[in-house]
Amino acid sequence: MNMVSFPPRRPRGKVHVPTVTLAHGGGGKAMKDLIDDVFVAAFDNPLLAPLDDQARIDLLDLAQFGDRLAFTTDSFVVDPLVFPGGDIGKLAVCGTVNDLAVGGALPLYLSCAVIVEEGVPIDLLRRIAQSMAATAQEAGVKIVTGDTKVVNRGACDRMFITTTGVGVVAAGIELGAHRARPGDAVLVNGLLGDHGAAILGARGDMALQSPIESDCAPLQGLIARLLEAAPNTRFMRDPTRGGIATVLNEIAEASQIAIEIDETATPLRDEVRGFCEILGLDPLYLANEGKIVAIAPPDEAAAAVDAMRAHPLGRQAAIIGNVMAGEPGRVTMRTIFGGRRIVDMLVGEQLPRIC
Amino acid sequence: MRYVDEFRDRAKADVLVKEIERLIARTGRDQNRPLQIMEVCGGHTHSIFRYGVEGMLPKSIELVHGPGCPVCVLPMGRVDDCVAIAERPEVIFATFGDAMRVPGSRKSLLQAKADGCDVRMVYSPMDALALARRNPEREVVFFGIGFETTMPSTALTVLQAEREAVENFSIFCNHITIVPTIKAILDSPDLRLDGFLGPGHVSMVIGDAPYEFIARYYKKPMVIAGFEPLDILQSIWMLLRQIDEGRCEIENQYARVAPAGGNAVALQAVARVYELREFFEWRGLGSIDHSGVKIRDAYGRFDAERKFAVPNARIADPKSCQCGEVLKGVIKPWQCKVFGRACTPETPLGALMVSSEGACAAYYQYGGVKRGRDEAEASVA
Numbered sequence: 001m002n003m004v005s006f007p008p009r010r011p012r013g014k015v016h017v018p019t020v021t022l023a024h025g026g027g028g029k030a031m032k033d034l035i036d037d038v039f040v041a042a043f044d045n046p047l048l049a050p051l052d053d054q055a056r057i058d059l060l061d062l063a064q065f066g067d068r069l070a071f072t073t074d075s076f077v078v079d080p081l082v083f084p085g086g087d088i089g090k091l092a093v094c095g096t097v098n099d100l101a102v103g104g105a106l107p108l109y110l111s112c113a114v115i116v117e118e119g120v121p122i123d124l125l126r127r128i129a130q131s132m133a134a135t136a137q138e139a140g141v142k143i144v145t146g147d148t149k150v151v152n153r154g155a156c157d158r159m160f161i162t163t164t165g166v167g168v169v170a171a172g173i174e175l176g177a178h179r180a181r182p183g184d185a186v187l188v189n190g191l192l193g194d195h196g197a198a199i200l201g202a203r204g205d206m207a208l209q210s211p212i213e214s215d216c217a218p219l220q221g222l223i224a225r226l227l228e229a230a231p232n233t234r235f236m237r238d239p240t241r242g243g244i245a246t247v248l249n250e251i252a253e254a255s256q257i258a259i260e261i262d263e264t265a266t267p268l269r270d271e272v273r274g275f276c277e278i279l280g281l282d283p284l285y286l287a288n289e290g291k292i293v294a295i296a297p298p299d300e301a302a303a304a305v306d307a308m309r310a311h312p313l314g315r316q317a318a319i320i321g322n323v324m325a326g327e328p329g330r331v332t333m334r335t336i337f338g339g340r341r342i343v344d345m346l347v348g349e350q351l352p353r354i355c
Numbered sequence: 356m357r358y359v360d361e362f363r364d365r366a367k368a369d370v371l372v373k374e375i376e377r378l379i380a381r382t383g384r385d386q387n388r389p390l391q392i393m394e395v396c397g398g399h400t401h402s403i404f405r406y407g408v409e410g411m412l413p414k415s416i417e418l419v420h421g422p423g424c425p426v427c428v429l430p431m432g433r434v435d436d437c438v439a440i441a442e443r444p445e446v447i448f449a450t451f452g453d454a455m456r457v458p459g460s461r462k463s464l465l466q467a468k469a470d471g472c473d474v475r476m477v478y479s480p481m482d483a484l485a486l487a488r489r490n491p492e493r494e495v496v497f498f499g500i501g502f503e504t505t506m507p508s509t510a511l512t513v514l515q516a517e518r519e520a521v522e523n524f525s526i527f528c529n530h531i532t533i534v535p536t537i538k539a540i541l542d543s544p545d546l547r548l549d550g551f552l553g554p555g556h557v558s559m560v561i562g563d564a565p566y567e568f569i570a571r572y573y574k575k576p577m578v579i580a581g582f583e584p585l586d587i588l589q590s591i592w593m594l595l596r597q598i599d600e601g602r603c604e605i606e607n608q609y610a611r612v613a614p615a616g617g618n619a620v621a622l623q624a625v626a627r628v629y630e631l632r633e634f635f636e637w638r639g640l641g642s643i644d645h646s647g648v649k650i651r652d653a654y655g656r657f658d659a660e661r662k663f664a665v666p667n668a669r670i671a672d673p674k675s676c677q678c679g680e681v682l683k684g685v686i687k688p689w690q691c692k693v694f695g696r697a698c699t700p701e702t703p704l705g706a707l708m709v710s711s712e713g714a715c716a717a718y719y720q721y722g723g724v725k726r727g728r729d730e731a732e733a734s735v736a
Contacts, residue, residue, distance in 0.1 A: 015607050166524045192627060272356050273356055273359070274359075276638075277356075277359060279478075280401075280453075282405075335405070335406045335407045335423065335584075336363050336406070337363050337365055337368055337406040337407065337408070337411075337584045338365045338368055338369065338407075338411060339406050339407020339408055339409075339410050339411050339584070339587075340407045340410055341404060341405065341406070341407040342720065344719075347700040347701050348456065351452030351455060351456065351476070352451070352452040352453065352476075352478065
């Protein structure tokens with residue numbers, strides 16, 4: 001690693017008011033205080049410390065991990081900002097880390113752009129920044145650059161966060177949605193639908209008390225174990241919005257193959273099943289934030305499941321179905337009742353049924 | 356999960372399917388002249404597709420997916436009225452989730468919300484009443500929709516609003532009633548149905564007596580059916596047993612939920628709050644006499660139709676739409692001229708493509724497209 005000399009530390013600013021005001025977005029001292037007190041204090045690392053307009057990363061440093069740069073971005077809007085099992089900050093780190101990791105990349109650096117409404121409590125902002133920092137540490141990434149904007153009350157839903165991430169893909173790892181072949185196994189690393197059910201429950205408009213927590217978690221560690229055990233894994237994706245049904249349809253389409261999953265093999269928490277029964281929702285379409293769908297060749301599938309089960313985030317990993325020659329692009333499910341049905345993409349959002 | 360898994364037991368399903376195969380063989384029906392059974396209720400249609408029940412049945416039984424999806428049969432003119440009410444600046448328009456996507460001639464409630472209307476999704480009419488209490492300066496209108504299943508909860512909410520003297524709450528009443536609609540289907544000249552699976556949750560409210568005429572005058576058997584896949588198989592088996600034994604009765608498979616006499620308290624509330632309309636317009640079926648209810652004069656101040664001037668325009672179904680023929684079992688969804696082409700879940704032309712409980716949407720979503728294509732190809736060859 002090249003020697004990098006950092007300028008001496010300057011005194012950190014401090015926020016002395018309880019809520020965010022438009023002054024915190026004005027570019028002056030109030031903004032510097034907010035950035036220092038909330039974000040720099042939490043993310044604290046040498047690449048961020050100079051607070052220049054960009055973080056500068058040594059190429060040789062990156063090259064030791066592989067031969068390709070992976071680069072992704074995602075915006076996070078969630079209501080409520082804090083929910084059982086996480087908050088928007090944790091989500092913003094996990095989402096981008098996982099988008100890098102499912103491509104076979106080692107996630108390394110993130111940016112963090114926050115748009116916040118005036119009136120949001122500083123303590124809430126601080127809590128979310130700290131949650132981002134803790135999750136980044138867990139994921140082995142550094143938040144090295146960022147931006148903060150303050151908007152009028154009502155101009156956004158309290159807070160939006162965008163994170164961009166870079167990672168490096170090791171030589172030899174080749175993943176792609178078009179690589180699935182008949183005979184391959186479809187795997188997941190655990191219970192499905194927790195995040196979607198947790199968020200719907202936390203909104204409170206369903207008047208349902210639910211103990212379900214979001215599965216929000218950074219998956220780089222689990223994915224590394226999986227790729228060691230099953231190096232010829234064809235493809236991975238994190239089934240966030242649209243759930244596993246959507247991801248399976250995307251794979252079937254891209255690879256021009258059919259996929260059949262088995263309802264009895266699909267891991268679901270009883271609480272999520274009950275939640276879906278009451279509201280008339282289908283758990284296959286609920287969002288996940290700590291899950292992957294992986295396609296593995298038949299001779300590596302068992303090793304892949306074992307590797308995931310050995311990891312804390314994959315205890316309930318399972319083979320849920322198979323890739324088949326059938327009608328290209330078609331996803332079907334063998335139901336618990338012994339019938340068969342098509343699992344299509346959703347047209348819009350899932351809405352609770354009347355009766 | 357208790358009270359759920361028992362009703363999805365595969366081993367019991369296998370036994371029932373074998374029994375069904377044995378009984379249907381004795382009727383002499385085959386694939387070319389199948390026994391047509393209509394499941395009246397959209398909830399049944401949903402379960403049938405969700406669990407792949409249709410594919411487990413012999414090809415000599417054909418399920419016809421009936422009119423019992425209240426979201427599907429709502430005519431475009433009524434959706435336009437909803438949007439007109441929601442567009443009033445003082446109004447908070449509260450609705451069940453799946454009614455939000457139903458297209459009107461101008462827009463759906465989902466689009467109206469995007470355009471700035473205050474449309475809120477609620478899970479019960481009581482939630483809408485709570486909204487009215489919390490927002491005394493606004494007018495809260497609840498979109499009353501559904502058959503006898505949801506009719507009592509809307510009625511009880513009106514009675515509660517009266518007791519609490521909540522003045523900023525009203526109902527846009529689109530409740531409909533199933534019996535006149537079954538009768539309209541039975542009266543249609545192209546009818547081919549051999550029997551009915553009766554609506555379980557409607558029956559929970561109205562009991563089984565209102566269906567007697569179906570067996571007595573139209574000589575069609577009916578089994579009131581629950582909504583789990585095993586309920587549906589057992590009901591089909593009960594229907595076949597009636598046919599096999601030459602009986603024609605109203606039987607109840609769903610006695611664990613639907614008592615013979617219905618629910619007296621619910622019926623009382625319904626009778627107090629509503630009266631029959633002379634007629635009500637249905638998407639796909641046209642106008643049916645006495646098939647809808649409106650709020651009685653005594654509760655007129657809770658009636659959004661009186662409170663706000665609604666356009667009340669009648670918008671004809673698109674000409675190309677064959678929902679009526681599908682509803683009566685004359686054609687299957689994929690035999691409709693526009694199925695999967697001009698009419699898809701993204702851009703529904705007809706009633707049955709609107710809600711996930713609609714027969715066409717269910718086919719499109721859960722497995723009819725391929726089967727439709729296969730059969731079309733086979734018939735061409």
